[in-house]
């Protein structure tokens with residue numbers, strides 16, 4: 407610890423398409439959906455995170471809700487910056503830390519371009535960071551799962567978030583091969599919206615579709631522990647009147663099949679690109695899943711059937727990346743894979 411280290415406040419940020427988490431002193435201090443509500447006339451941000459999500463789909467014409475990140479990268483720079491700033495403010499900073507300078511480690515998708523990387527760094531700096539380090543999401547997920555990433559041992563990590571699915575083989579503190587596709591949890595949600603419209607002539611909003619996914623979502627049409635059928639309410643496309651229908655998990659499995667198949671295809675292609683020595687390691691260790699999308703029922707089993715490999719889901723998959731980012735923060739001077747500029 408340096409002489410003036412008490413003047414520096416370190417925070418780890420998992421800046422995600424769906425959720426943003428901030429960890430400080432090993433504790434999750436912010437866990438909010440990545441969304442803001444803005445006054446259209448003045449451009450002023452009126453709500454951030456959960457409050458803004460409550461407004462989503464229910465706004466009048468003077469307020470709009472914006473998701474500053476799409477497919478894992480910043481799509482609206484101004485809103486992203488304000489969101490990060492607002493979330494940092496949510497941390498009740500202790501008095502003695504008021505004038506401290508901020509040092510941040512932020513995770514980014516592995517398939518990100520230089521311009522997209524710049525946008526993350528600039529947003530963090532505008533939000534008050536004096537020093538910014540970036541870490542690739544699969545690396546952060548691996549560390550968060552508890553894998554020793556510096557070992558001469560290959561591990562395959564799949565992080566299925568909201569906007570991107572990141573598949574990476576990690577060994578000796580580096581990403582040996584990776585594949586990032588823009589198909590993940592949010593696509594499952596839109597598949598359900600689309601299916602409800604097409605199959606049941608019922609219009610449901612994004613929040614309802616996500617709830618269906620969480621309550622009766624499934625990657626397989628047959629499950630050992632099936633959830634009960636779920637009552638869905640929305641607007642009848644024909645009559646315009648609100649109505650209720652009952653859906654089963656098998657139906658939802660059918661609706662999600664195409665998107666899951668795209669992720670499976672990417673996994674197979676990542677396995678194909680893996681050097682043989684590391685393939686041998688993965689054969690033994692299997693595949694690790696992290697990210698909220700991996701919580702879909704039966705997804706681990708479906709991937710295991712497809713690859714014939716053991717598949718393990720991280721403990722608390724929604725927080726694995728944030729946990730790993732926070733561990734990286736504590737090892738800033740040791741971990742060579744952190745991106746400094």
Ligand SMILES: Nc1ncnc2c1ncn2[C@@H]1O[C@H](COP(=O)(O)OP(=O)(O)OP(=O)(O)O)[C@@H](O)[C@H]1O
Pocket residue numbers: 421422423424425426477478479543566567568569570571590591592595616619620623696697698699700701702703723724
């Ligand atoms: N129980 C659940 N079953 C299925 N999906 C879930 C469940 N809980 C959360 N999700 C989904 O997980 C996704 C969010 O995951 P996560 O927070 O890991 O993504 P993110 O880090 O914000 O996104 P990205 O990594 O793409 O930037 C959302 O699409 C959400 O609907």
